[in-house]
Amino acid sequence: xxxxxxxxxxxxxxxxxxxxxxxxxxxxxxxxxxxxxxxxxxxxxxxxxxxxxxxxxxxxxxxxxxxxxxxxxxxxxxxxxxxxxxxxxxxxxxxxxxxxxxxxxxxxxxxxxxxxxxxxxxxxxxxxxxxxxxxxxxxxxxxxxxxxxxxxxxxxxxxxxxxxxxxxxxxxxxxxxxxxxxxxxxxxxxxxxxxxxxxxxxxxxxxxxxxxxxxxxxxxxxxxxxxxxxxxxxxxxxxxxxxxxxxxxxxxxxxxxxxxxxxxxxxxxxxxxxxxxxxxxxxxxxxx
Amino acid sequence: xxxxxxxxxxxxxxxxxxxxxxxxxxxxxxxxxxxxxxxxxxxxxxxxxxxxxxxxxxxxxxxxxxxxxxxxxxxxxxxxxxxxxxxxxxxxxxxxxxxxxxxxxxxxxxxxxxxxxxxxxxxxxxxxxxxxxxxxxxxxxxxxxxxxxxxxxxxxxxxxxxxxxxxxxxxxxxxxxxxxxxxxxxxxxxxxxxxxxxxxxxxxxxxxxxxxxxxxxxxxxxxxxxxxxxxxxxxxxxxxxxxxxxxxxxxxxxxxxxxxxxxxxxxxxxxxxxxxxxxxxxxxxxxxxxxxxxxxxxxxxxxxxxxxxxxxxxxxxxxxxxxxxxxxxxxxxxxxxxxxxxxxxxxxxxxxxxxxxxxxxxx
Amino acid sequence: xxxxxxxxxxxxxxxxxxxxxxxxxxxxxxxxxxxxxxxxxxxxxxxxxxxxxxxxxxxxxxxxxxxxxxxxxxxxxxxxxxxxxxxxxxxxxxxxxxxxxxxxxxxxxxxxxxxxxxxxxxxxxxxxxxxxxxxxxxxxxxxxxxxxxxxxxxxxxxxxxxxxxxxxxxxxxxxxxxxxxxxxxxxxxxxxxxxxxxxxxxxxxxxxxxxxxxxxxxxxxxxxxxxxxxxxxxxxxxxxxxxxxxxxxxxxxxxxxxxxxxxxxxxxxxxxxxxxxxxxxxxxxxxxxxxxxxxxx
Numbered sequence: 027x028x029x030x031x032x033x034x035x036x037x038x039x040x041x042x043x044x045x046x047x048x049x050x051x052x053x054x055x056x057x058x059x060x061x062x063x064x065x066x067x068x069x070x071x072x073x074x075x076x077x078x079x080x081x082x083x084x085x086x087x088x089x090x091x092x093x094x095x096x097x098x099x100x101x102x103x104x105x106x107x108x109x110x111x112x113x114x115x116x117x118x119x120x121x122x123x124x125x126x127x128x129x130x131x132x133x134x135x136x137x138x139x140x141x142x143x144x145x146x147x148x149x150x151x152x153x154x155x156x157x158x159x160x161x162x163x164x165x166x167x168x169x170x171x172x173x174x175x176x177x178x179x180x181x182x183x184x185x186x187x188x189x190x191x192x193x194x195x196x197x198x199x200x201x202x203x204x205x206x207x208x209x210x211x212x213x214x215x216x217x218x219x220x221x222x223x224x225x226x227x228x229x230x231x232x233x234x235x236x237x238x239x240x241x242x243x244x245x246x247x248x249x250x251x252x253x254x255x256x257x258x259x260x261x262x263x264x265x266x267x268x269x270x271x272x273x274x275x276x277x278x279x280x281x282x283x284x285x286x287x288x289x290x291x292x293x294x295x296x297x298x299x300x301x302x303x304x305x306x307x308x309x310x311x312x313x314x
Numbered sequence: 315x316x317x318x319x320x321x322x323x324x325x326x327x328x329x330x331x332x333x334x335x336x337x338x339x340x341x342x343x344x345x346x347x348x349x350x351x352x353x354x355x356x357x358x359x360x361x362x363x364x365x366x367x368x369x370x371x372x373x374x375x376x377x378x379x380x381x382x383x384x385x386x387x388x389x390x391x392x393x394x395x396x397x398x399x400x401x402x403x404x405x406x407x408x409x410x411x412x413x414x415x416x417x418x419x420x421x422x423x424x425x426x427x428x429x430x431x432x433x434x435x436x437x438x439x440x441x442x443x444x445x446x447x448x449x450x451x452x453x454x455x456x457x458x459x460x461x462x463x464x465x466x467x468x469x470x471x472x473x474x475x476x477x478x479x480x481x482x483x484x485x486x487x488x489x490x491x492x493x494x495x496x497x498x499x500x501x502x503x504x505x506x507x508x509x510x511x512x513x514x515x516x517x518x519x520x521x522x523x524x525x526x527x528x529x530x531x532x533x534x535x536x537x538x539x540x541x542x543x544x545x546x547x548x549x550x551x552x553x554x555x556x557x558x559x560x561x562x563x564x565x566x567x568x569x570x571x572x573x574x575x576x577x578x579x580x581x582x583x584x585x586x587x588x589x590x591x592x593x594x595x596x597x598x599x600x601x602x603x604x605x606x607x608x609x610x611x612x613x614x615x616x617x618x619x620x621x622x623x624x625x626x627x628x629x630x631x632x633x634x635x636x637x638x639x640x641x642x643x644x645x646x647x648x649x650x651x652x653x654x655x656x657x658x659x660x661x662x663x664x665x666x667x668x669x670x671x672x673x674x675x676x677x
Numbered sequence: 678x679x680x681x682x683x684x685x686x687x688x689x690x691x692x693x694x695x696x697x698x699x700x701x702x703x704x705x706x707x708x709x710x711x712x713x714x715x716x717x718x719x720x721x722x723x724x725x726x727x728x729x730x731x732x733x734x735x736x737x738x739x740x741x742x743x744x745x746x747x748x749x750x751x752x753x754x755x756x757x758x759x760x761x762x763x764x765x766x767x768x769x770x771x772x773x774x775x776x777x778x779x780x781x782x783x784x785x786x787x788x789x790x791x792x793x794x795x796x797x798x799x800x801x802x803x804x805x806x807x808x809x810x811x812x813x814x815x816x817x818x819x820x821x822x823x824x825x826x827x828x829x830x831x832x833x834x835x836x837x838x839x840x841x842x843x844x845x846x847x848x849x850x851x852x853x854x855x856x857x858x859x860x861x862x863x864x865x866x867x868x869x870x871x872x873x874x875x876x877x878x879x880x881x882x883x884x885x886x887x888x889x890x891x892x893x894x895x896x897x898x899x900x901x902x903x904x905x906x907x908x909x910x911x912x913x914x915x916x917x918x919x920x921x922x923x924x925x926x927x928x929x930x931x932x933x934x935x936x937x938x939x940x941x942x943x944x945x946x947x948x949x950x951x952x953x954x955x956x957x958x959x960x961x962x963x964x965x966x967x968x969x970x971x972x973x974x
Binding site (some may be wrong): 041154 | 699707710713714720737771773785786789791793794795797799805806811812844846850853855858859891892896898899902905921923926927930938945950955956965
């Protein structure tokens with residue numbers, strides 16, 4: 027048996043993959059066919075579908091309105107990812123540089139705020155950010171730091187604050203997981219060769235942490251792109267997000283086939299983007 | 315292995331295909347004899363939309379235990395039932411959702427013999443356009459959609475013009491919100507323009523869309539969740555919203571007022587209904603619960619607790635005068651004629667949604 | 678703080694820079710945590726608010742805690758949330774870790790397709806996944822059967838469909854985090870173990886698993902958190918009579934979310950910190966070394 031497995035690594039791979047793979051095939055891929063099939067059917071008047079084949083849904087998908095919304099959502103998501111990385115990388119590094127026991131406790135401390143309820147957390151930000159009566163503006167006004175309230179609420183700034191807050195731990199976790207692997211002796215070796223801190227970071231630490239950065243960016247970018255509750259509450263709902271459009275098709279417009287078509291298109295685009303992003307970033311680093 | 319996975323998923327996908335619509339559970343056959351009501355039922359309700367004491371009283375009176383499930387909007391509840399979720403004895407859809415559910419075969423006809431308290435309803439609520447004769451449902455609470463405002467800062471708005479003709483000199487300019495709800499937003503615009511709020515005429519809808527886009531200049535945003543709090547907190551000055559929300563906000567800030575513009579607007583009714591998927595035992599117990607909620611004293615207790623107007627005429631004897639004369643709960647009589655129900659508009663919903671998406675992304 | 682061995686080999690200036698580096702890193706870390714806890718402080722404060730509002734202060738009361746304790750349904754929904762999160766995290770962590778190992782360690786035909794399968798649950802819009810699962814459970818005849826279970830003295834009836842739904846989206850999140858750990862991981866130790874005639878299981882248990890642990894822990898924490906806060910998938914896959922805390926809270930949107938939810942959240946925070954405290958105390962008892970900074974810039 028051992029011999030057989032060693033000689034056939036592909037069999038090993040499939041053995042490892044089969045529990046998760048089977049689970050996802052039955053409980054995700056098979057149901058996914060429903061979305062795929064629905065995207066080619068006609069709408070039932072009030073939800074559900076009529077079993078008539080049509081390409082109409084995919085024709086409607088190519089609407090400049092939806093395309094622009096997609097671009098806008100991508101813009102918000104890119105900014106969110108950027109700031110999550112900016113805040114999350116040093117935080118992950120900080121945690122990874124503690125003693126092993128402290129690390130686990132800090133990881134817990136990182137996640138515990140998110141075991142409270144999402145809506146309540148978002149309302150807490152509302153309390154802080156509101157333009158005329160928010161705690162931040164009130165404090166700054168009474169201290170005389172500013173003369174008029176800052177526009178902290180009901181705009182892209184508030185949306186991005188809310189999203190960065192919500193997804194920061196998701197950026198930190200994979201970077202931490204990658205950094206924790208760092209062997210201190212590598213850094214010492216570099217130091218012994220009189221490398222500067224910047225050099226140590228650029229040549230040793232950053233490349234090793236890159237898989238974490240790539241994974242974290244993906245885990246932040248995708249949900250941020252599809253988000254709509256945070257934009258609705260903190261952004262004042264004055265602009266549309268792609269997650270909103272899709273959700274509205276299923277619920278408000280009772281148009282399941284069109285919602286399915288939009289979902290399929292978005293998934294295809296994002297999947298191609300994700301696979302390309304993973305491959306190119308990691309490959310470029312491997313080549314360097 | 316790979317082939318196995320593909321085969322499995324294909325088989326399942328096929329299974330999904332061969333049985334097109336998630337079959338609505340077969341309509342429970344009329345039982346030959348009297349049905350023994352279920353001892354434990356699930357009520358599918360909005361959160362905090364019933365005095366919690368009532369469940370205990372009901373269990374004491376009838377021996378039936380009620381578990382409550384919650385939904386946050388009609389569409390979610392509808393989609394879940396359409397997807398085939400069963401096991402609910404009573405659900406609480408709003409008027410236009412009742413129409414949809416009747417059309418989709420999702421509701422069971424009520425057995426009026428089991429609901430003698432039906433006679434307590436006010437006349438107006440026995441002949442609703444969405445369910446004349448209370449065949450499928452019993453009105454539970456009702457209210458209106460209008461404009462809430464900060465009475466300390468501005469006068470009562472008399473016309474929808476305060477929203478659709480934004481005036482930079484108004485204290486509400488840039489400090490107002492509209493409901494983030496396709497049909498409600500269009501209903502406000504259509505009322506302002508003097509059109510039917512259920513129109514399917516594309517030219518009228520385009521005109522309404524233009525009005526909604528003009529209104530954006532004066533809006534802080536679209537908000538269906540926190541708008542009343544934002545007025546109570548002094549952040550905003552005016553909001554398009556449901557009357558019950560402003561009532562709750564009055565508990566925090568007595569300067570929160572509510573007005574129904576003279577052009578009229580939306581009146582809504584939430585109803586007690588029994589899903590078609592309920593078993594005969596669940597249905598029987600559900601009817602006992604509906605009858606219990608229609609009891610004048612219980613209805614008054616409930617209405618007084620959640621602070622919404624009751625369609626139960628007999629309950630008024632048990633409600634205090636202050637509540638009955640509250641203009642936020644009960645719109646002035648002369649306006650009642652100008653209030654309309656939202657009705658489902660069929661496939662024109664896609665057009666509404668498309669135009670609303672344009673409004674939301676206009677700039 | 679113990680000195681790192683490399684200090685000895687560094688010059689004065691470099692040592693100072695190194696100290697400054699780790700100091701500013703610490704300051705940064707503290708600021709990062711402050712940012713994470715800022716809204717949490719607000720949340721806790723408003724659990725004592727003498728008004729229905731969760732954003733406008735009106736005086737102190739502990740009434741919401743009394744209401745919370747009296748509200749059996751909300752306490753039950755909290756236990757439901759915890760149970761679903763724990764079970765689905767356990768399953769997803771095992772399945773996701775195994776899948777990550779296969780994807781990162783081997784090349785085989787069909788890998789590209791499996792890559793896609795593993796990313797799709799992250800990419801798919803919540804609502805599409807929720808409705809398709811609902812229809813799937815209904816049409817396939819799997820249904821919404823509850824798992825009757827005794828959990829910390831509470832009788833719960835948790836539909837298998839909810840747990841399956843949570844596992845389905847969590848496998849992918851776990852796999853992505855574990856893969857970040859596995860990428861470029863040094864295989865020499867494992868090879869050495871195998872050269873010493875450790876069998877596959879021993880190698881995995883003694884060498885691979887400990888090295889993977891930070892990734893697994895991170896993935897599990899992420900899965901637990903996502904599961905605990907999920908609303909859409911739970912709502913649609915739960916059948917009748919089952920509620921988690923987020924489902925209850927989202928239902929409150931129309932009438933306004935009350936500080937009762939702040940009270941529940943505060944209770945959960947307190948419980949979590951109590952567990953951490955117990956862990957710290959037990960660590961101090963066992964007398965382990967504190968905070969050795971292993972590598973600083």
